[in-house]
Each structure stands twice: as structure tokens, then as C-alpha cells.
């Protein structure tokens with residue numbers, strides 16, 4: 467029989483109150499196979515020590531979150547962003563993360579078309595460093611409610627266009643159901659993305675949502691057709707992890723080990 471928890475990955479941000487060591491321990495004990503590490507959880511120990519801890523644990527590092535935030539109002543800030551992305555690439559290599567998820571960035575007051583141009587230029591500028599390190603860069607389109615300050619890439623179509631223009635096997639896309647479930651062209655664009663789909667994030671959308679950032683819910687508790695979207699990414703050739711990424715003030719206030727058990731149940735029943 468296949469393991470019902472096969473391909474389950476949890477983002478360290480999902481269990482935000484846990485340190486990296488606690489998350490590694492908690493996931494391993496719960497039978498979770500994969501971990502996506504957020505840089506803020508990496509920072510206290512440093513990438514080198516974290517890499518050793520992760521290798522020891524037997525967990526598979528699925529990705530590092532996150533790079534990006536390329537657009538800026540000044541040339542100096544754009545250069546700073548490139549340096550930070552190169553540092554993230556080095557960290558990913560240290561912890562054996564095959565890819566970095568890019569939250570591409572947006573700046574209030576900066577025209578969206580200009581922001582998108584700066585994003586493509588930014589990815590192109592750090593791409594040689596990523597290729598040399600063997601780390602892929604994955605463009606994650608964000609829900610349009612974040613177009614003001616987090617990402618000017620708001621549809622999978624836009625992300626696919628960027629992948630096409632960058633034309634490198636080291637650049638692909640992340641499909642996060644929370645950000646793209648509403649898109650009438652989603653099925654078409656998932657098929658268009660095909661093998662360039664590098665990762666797949668799951669959670670659910672609460673109705674009504676009480677907070678634009680930290681009110682995500684467990685799979686099955688909202689209105690996203692997760693299984694249908696999963697069937698599309700699998701038809702497109704994706705065979706990787708289903709990464710549970712839930713930002714929730716409500717859940718972060720609870721016992722995290724019990725939350726992981728709830729995640730396992732929702733993963734089996736609703737993803």
C-alpha cells in the first residue's frame with residue numbers, strides 16, 4: 467500500500483512559532499517527508515549549521531522561501547535586492563534546496579509594467595549565479611490583492627510569459643492554489659507551464675477572509691477546488707511534493723504538534 471502521507475511537505479512558516487530545530491523534529495516524528503525552509507527560520511542557526519541539521523534528519527528539503535522583491539525606486543535598492551537574492555541562492559545550495567521560490571515584488575508608487583520589467587531584469591541578473599549553484603528559481607504568481615506591495619506577477623499567464631522570455635531550464639513557476647484558484651485561465655496556463663512547474667503549494671481560502679495575509683485555512687475548510695487543481699498539475703507532468711503553506715494567526719496561537727496532526731488529516735482527506 468502506498469503511504470497516504472507520501473509527498474507531504476510542510477513550510478516552516480506554517481508552524482511559525484517553531485524554531486527550525488523544533489520543526490525538523492516535529493515533522494520527522496509526524497512522518498512528514500518534506501520541508502520547505504523559510505529564510506527567517508534559517509537565520510538563527512545559519513545556513514551551514516541548518517544544512518547539517520537537515521541532512522541528519524532525513525527530511526527532504528523541497529525549497530527555500532523566499533527570494534525576489536526585485537523592483538525598487540532607486541538603482542541602489544535594486545542592486546541590494548540582487549545581492550540578497552545571490553545570498554539566498556548560496557543558502558539554498560548550503561541546505562540542498564533544489565529551488566528558491568520567488569515572491570517577485572512590487573513597490574507602491576512604481577508603475578506595474580515597470581515593476582514587471584524590473585522583475586525580469588532582476589531574475590536575468592542573478593540567473594548565472596543560480597545556474598552555477600545548481601539552484602532553480604521559481605516564479606510564484608501572487609493573488610492580485612498583493613499587487614500593491616508584494617508582487618506585480620499576479621497570474622500564472624504572466625509568470626509563464628516571464629519563463630518564456632528568460633528561456634532557461636533553471637527558471638520555472640510555483641503554483642500556489644491560494645493565489646491562482648480564481649483564475650478562469652488556470653487550467654490552460656497550468657498545461658502551458660507543463661514541466662516548468664517546479665512546486666505546488668496548498669491551503670484553503672476562508673469565506674469571508676478576515677485578514678489578507680494571515681487567515682489561510684486547512685485544506686477542506688475553504689472554497690478552493692484543490693483536488694481539481696492538483697489533477698491539472700499532475701496532468702501537466704508534475705510529480706513533486708504537495709507543500710502545505712498556511713499563514714494563520716489562529717493556528718499559530720495553538721499547539722503546533724496538534725496542528726501538524728490536523729494538517730496530516732486534511733492532506734489525506736482534501737488534497
Ligand code: ZN
Pocket residue numbers: 606642667711
Ligand atoms: Zn506559496
